[in-house]
Amino acid sequence: xxxxAVVVGFFFSFSFCFDxxxxxxxxxxxPAQTFLSACVQYLVxxxxxxxxxxxxxxxxxxxxxxAALCYESGDDYGTAPILAVSDADxxxxxxxxxxxxxxSVERRTEVGNQFVxxxxxxxxxxxxxxxxxxxxxxxxxxxxxxxxxxxxxMKARGAAFLPVFQKxxxxxxxxxxRAGGATSNSLRLNALCVFVDAVEWCGAAAAxxxxxxxxxxxxxxxxxxxxxxxxxxxxxxxxxxxx
Amino acid sequence: xxxxxxxxxxxxxxxxxxCTLGLGMTDTSVTWAQETAITAxxxxxxxxxxxxxxxxxxxxxxxxxxxxxxxxxxxxxxLRGRAxxxxxxxxxxxxxxxxxADAEQLLQALLAEQRAGQLPPTDAQTPYxxxxxxxxxFSVVVAGGQVACVAGLFVCLFVCLFVSFVSxxxxxxxxxxxxxxxxxxxxxxxxxxxxxSCPQNRCMCVRVARSFVLRTCSRIASVMGEDFAKYLPVVxxxxxxxxxxxxxxxxxxxxxxxxxxxxxxxxxxxxxxxMGELKISLNTSxxxxxxxxxxxxxxxxxxxxxxxxxxxxQVAAVLGPLTAFxxxxxxxxxxxxALPRLLYATLHGxxxxxxxxxxxxxxACGMVTHRDAVCFHARNGLLSDANDPCCCVCLLIVVDxxxxxxxxxxxxxxxx
Numbered sequence: 001x002x003x004x005a006v007v008v009g010f011f012f013s014f015s016f017c018f019d020x021x022x023x024x025x026x027x028x029x030x031p032a033q034t035f036l037s038a039c040v041q042y043l044v045x046x047x048x049x050x051x052x053x054x055x056x057x058x059x060x061x062x063x064x065x066x067a068a069l070c071y072e073s074g075d076d077y078g079t080a081p082i083l084a085v086s087d088a089d090x091x092x093x094x095x096x097x098x099x100x101x102x103x104s105v106e107r108r109t110e111v112g113n114q115f116v117x118x119x120x121x122x123x124x125x126x127x128x129x130x131x132x133x134x135x136x137x138x139x140x141x142x143x144x145x146x147x148x149x150x151x152x153x154m155k156a157r158g159a160a161f162l163p164v165f166q167k168x169x170x171x172x173x174x175x176x177x178r179a180g181g182a183t184s185n186s187l188r189l190n191a192l193c194v195f196v197d198a199v200e201w202c203g204a205a206a207a208x209x210x211x212x213x214x215x216x217x218x219x220x221x222x223x224x225x226x227x228x229x230x231x232x233x234x235x236x237x238x239x240x241x242x243x
Numbered sequence: 244x245x246x247x248x249x250x251x252x253x254x255x256x257x258x259x260x261x262c263t264l265g266l267g268m269t270d271t272s273v274t275w276a277q278e279t280a281i282t283a284x285x286x287x288x289x290x291x292x293x294x295x296x297x298x299x300x301x302x303x304x305x306x307x308x309x310x311x312x313x314x315x316x317x318x319x320x321x322l323r324g325r326a327x328x329x330x331x332x333x334x335x336x337x338x339x340x341x342x343x344a345d346a347e348q349l350l351q352a353l354l355a356e357q358r359a360g361q362l363p364p365t366d367a368q369t370p371y372x373x374x375x376x377x378x379x380x381f382s383v384v385v386a387g388g389q390v391a392c393v394a395g396l397f398v399c400l401f402v403c404l405f406v407s408f409v410s411x412x413x414x415x416x417x418x419x420x421x422x423x424x425x426x427x428x429x430x431x432x433x434x435x436x437x438x439x440s441c442p443q444n445r446c447m448c449v450r451v452a453r454s455f456v457l458r459t460c461s462r463i464a465s466v467m468g469e470d471f472a473k474y475l476p477v478v479x480x481x482x483x484x485x486x487x488x489x490x491x492x493x494x495x496x497x498x499x500x501x502x503x504x505x506x507x508x509x510x511x512x513x514x515x516x517x518m519g520e521l522k523i524s525l526n527t528s529x530x531x532x533x534x535x536x537x538x539x540x541x542x543x544x545x546x547x548x549x550x551x552x553x554x555x556x557q558v559a560a561v562l563g564p565l566t567a568f569x570x571x572x573x574x575x576x577x578x579x580x581a582l583p584r585l586l587y588a589t590l591h592g593x594x595x596x597x598x599x600x601x602x603x604x605x606x607a608c609g610m611v612t613h614r615d616a617v618c619f620h621a622r623n624g625l626l627s628d629a630n631d632p633c634c635c636v637c638l639l640i641v642v643d644x645x646x647x648x649x650x651x652x653x654x655x656x657x658x659x
Contacts, residue, residue: 032590035559039582042566046579052572058580059566065583073590083590 032083039066040089044096053135057142060100063093064149071156081156090161093153094168097146102172104139104146105187111135140186147190151197159203169194177216185225192216192228196235199242210239274318278325281309285329288336299337303345306330310349313356324455331462339466346463350474454535457482461542472550475543479554485536487561490570491526530571537565537577544584552592555585 043063050056073083085093115132118124150169154161176191195213198206213235220232284302288295309326330349334342460478464471497512497520507528514520540558544551551558558581565578 029590029593031556032586032593035555035586035589038559038563039586042563042582043579046566046575049567050572050575052575055572055576055579058576062579062583066586069583069587069590082594 029082036066036070036083037086037089040085040093044092047096047100053138056100057138057145060097060142060145060149063097064145064152067093067149067152067156071152084156085153090153090157091164091168094150094164097149098168098172100146101143101190104143105176108136108139108187111139143186143190147193150194154197154201158201159205162198162202162205165198165202165206169198174212177213185223185228188216188220189225189228189231192220192231192235196231196238199235200238204242207242210242214239274322277309278322281306281322281325281329285325285332288329288333292336293338295333295336296338296341299333299341302333303330306333307345307349311352327459328455328462331459331466335462335466339468342466343470346467350460350463354477454532457535457539461539461546464543465546469547469550471543472547475547475551475554479540479543479558482536482539483557483561485532486540486565488529488533490533491529492570493524495522495524496520497522525570534571534574534577537562537574537581541577541581541584544581544588547588548584549588549591549595551585551588552596555588555592559585 040063043059043066047056047059047063050059067085070081070083070085072081074081111132115124118128118132154165157164173191173194176187177195179187179191192213195209199209199213217232217235217239220228221236223229223232288302291298306326306329310323310330312323314320314323327349331346334346460474464474491508507526508524509527510522510524512520512522540562544555544558562578562581562585565574566582568574568578
């Protein structure tokens with residue numbers, strides 16, 4: 001009888017393995033988990049120290065790729081992610097990406113000031129103009145990668161991400177919802193993406209942010225910047241779903 | 244840009260170029276003209292992309308001729324390097340279907356060339372400088388670099404074959420494949436979980452020294468994808484060595500003549516407060532080699548994906564510290580971009596390894612058949628070549644090993 005029970009239990013315990021909706025999980029992926037932590041530490045340190053603008057954008061993109069990999073790690077079987085950043089690494093990554101956006105905003109302001117000064121001084125030739133545009137585009141790319149990375153982290157963690165969002169992201173991105181100036185559209189887009197993601201993925205408690213983003217959505221639904229229009233329309237749909 | 248704009252223009256221009264470049268490539272009297280023609284051909288192939296496939300058969304024989312002849316003069320060495328890179332660019336443009344056989348042929352020929360010692364280690368043109376051969380009977384890499392013992396595997400193999408003899412169809416297939424001589428080829432199997440022995444039971448470590456060859460191999464890897472994995476044990480060691488090499492630099496007094504400028508060492512003099520005039524010298528050639536090595540490592544990790552698993556830890560150990568390499572931003576960037584690719588290789592390679600265990604248990608329980616296992620892995624892209632009987636058989640061997648282990652523990656506990 002005992003042998004029979006063992007055999008039945010043995011068969012039963014492995015029966016899940018061949019269910020297409022269920023995938024293998026467990027401690028066998030521990031090396032990947034360890035490597036993930038090392039990757040995060042290397043990349044965060046690299047982004048924080050990097051002074052070369054092109055390299056900085058690539059590094060932020062790499063950090064976003066790591067976040068995307070974690071989020072998509074369970075997708076083969078439609079299950080929850082099987083590779084997850086630790087709480088400490090999560091805070092580090094979010095702080096790093098948010099900080100990258102903050103510094104990017106500062107650099108954009110600086111580049112904008114240079115642009116105005118050069119234009120007023122009559123020193124704005126074609127080469128200088130292109131150089132400034134390249135610099136701005138680089139900052140736009142960086143912020144996009146950072147926001148995408150934050151989005152993946154949020155999706156992977158779900159409602160548990162909300163405290164991190166409130167502590168680190170909200171203070172930086174909330175003022176950007178009302179950003180002005182030459183680069184306001186892309187910054188507002190970044191901020192709106194972050195808040196819409198929070199409302200969509202961080203559970204019922206994040207519904208409080210509906211009131212925060214609604215005025216921005218209302219004003220951007222008819223703006224000239226198509227990406228912002230699209231994001232506003234998407235955000236409106238999410239708000240309707242959340243109720 | 245014009246070439247990309249219209250297909251007709253591209254086709255006709257390529258057709259016109261065929262005669263000109265073809266003449267340039269085969270006119271051996273003027274090497275520099277040949278070099279220029281080859282470079283132009285690379286540009287055309289790169290711009291034409293997949294539309295160049297129709298011209299593949301026209302240009303490839305000439306390129307193969309150039310690549311296959313070991314050069315004797317300095318000019319010929321550069322020419323061969325350019326031809327090799329062009330060979331890969333043309334193949335990349337034409338696509339995997341056309342290029343695979345020629346790429347394999349080139350790689351095998353170069354390896355054979357080295358093995359035969361035709362190219363001396365110090366020859367400046369030598370693409371592969373050193374061959375170290377070791378006799379390895381059977382090496383198995385399981386789940387991220389754990390090397391299983393040879394004897395243990397053989398025991399598992401025989402026992403599992405015995406256990407599954409009654410119910411499985413692949414025993415006969417295995418016998419056929421092994422007796423047909425296919426087992427003498429090198430086979431990477433099953434997403435990097437298991438690697439069989441190299442040809443003639445030998446494992447080679449080849450030092451790759453020239454940038455042309457590095458770029459060529461990277462491009463061939465991007466075309467061949469997972470099938471390039473069997474060459475990684477040959478290609479990676481020299482790359483790792485180059486990537487890990489410390490930068491050669493010297494800080495001396497401006498009047499000190501101990502560090503002479505030459506083609507490799509570049510110097511610049513700075514005036515530092517309290518320290519006077521200082522000359523900072525850097526070996527830029529070594530730096531470029533390092534940069535190329537790191538970029539190649541990124542490229543391999545990106546192209547080979549899960550089959551890169553057995554090498555991921557080793558490569559990460561070298562690239563991790565390079566994310567903070569202070570002398571070169573490109574090296575830092577390439578190292579950073581490689582890390583997510585290595586993580587991908589680790590994650591998906593390990594997931595594949597877990598699947599083998601699970602399928603082995605499933606076979607032992609009689610819940611699935613070997614055919615199910617092959618179909619599942621083929622459907623999910625986990626077999627390097629689902630049409631290759633060797634790959635399928637090797638997969639089943641691994642599944643059966645786990646099946647055997649499962650039965651062993653089952654009876655063991657039953658007896659207890």
